[in-house]
Amino acid sequence: MLDDKQADRAIKALLKHVEKKKAQSKDKLIDDDQAVWLIVATKKFSELSKTKPCRIPLEHSLLPLDAEVCIFVKDPQKQHKDLLVQKKVKRIKKVIDVSKLRNNYKPFQAKRNLCDAYDLFLADDRVIRLLPRMLGKTFFKKKKQPIPVNMTRSNLQAEIARACESTYMHLSPGTSLPKYTHRIDLKLHLTSTRSAIKIGTTSQTPAQVFENLQTALPHIIDKIPSKWKNIQSLNLKTSDSVSLPIYNSLPDEQKMIKTKEEAIKYGMEADEMVVAEDK
Incomplete structure (x- = not known):
């Protein structure tokens, strides 16, 4: 065609x-x-x-290996940080759970600063439906909607890599x-x-x-x-x-x-x- x-x-x-x-x-x-x-x-x-x-x-990834990647996860945050270390996932620079996102990023300026701080946003697919309201319009206007990933996958490293390379x-x-x-x-x-x-x-x-x-x-x-x-x-x-x-x-x-x-x-x-x- x-x-x-x-x-x-x-x-x-x-x-x-x-x-x-x-x-x-x-x-x-x-x-x-x-x-x-x-x-x-x-x-x-x-x-x-x-x-x-x-x-x-x-065929060719759009993100460089040193790109800043942030992930939104279920509470508690520390549990998921430990999981990423255990699974040897190295591309994630910031982990934010739902409670901290809700409490620490309420002001519009805080949301905008967060959006500008990272090249890519990922999210545990179990919380993805909660995010549009909490993140507001800024992320969607800049086409930085969080990408869902399955945090329960046995090969979490491959799951994160696929998300970053697509x-x-x-x-x-x-x-x-x-x-x-x-x-x-x-x-x-x-x-x-x-x-x-x-x-x-x-x-x-x-x-x-x-x-x-x-x-x-x-x-x-x-x-x-x-x-x-x-x-x-x-x-x-x-x-x-x-x-x-x-x-x-x-x-x-x-x-x-x-x-x-x-x-x-x-x-x-x-x-x-x-x-x-x-x-």
């Missing part, structure tokens, strides 16, 4: 653009390594949001459609769900980013309902670049809403709108 040559050209153009921008800029901060994102747009929105992200394998896709509902209060023929434009998956960094070579894309894409498509039939577009971009298309599908025919039941199904307020009538 994907044109490899087009994808390869897009990756090379994207990395060349970043290098050119670095050379022209006097701002030293632009030398920081940037993420290369694969933007996946689907034709139909997802009705369910998943707290747990989908793990996607990569990338992740977060599935969420599509954008809500507006409420209509005028008598019109209402057509439903199915809003696409857009997922951003980190598949490379600007410090990697074009070949490494391309190999990551080739490894990740089949797993990404497999996680999406209806697979390739539901893919509207695939684009590559960095945080401050334009999107470069590598795949586009022709849009499906618009669907007419004819009943209040259909309006409710797609998240609209049926009592505040007039649905289209058969003609």
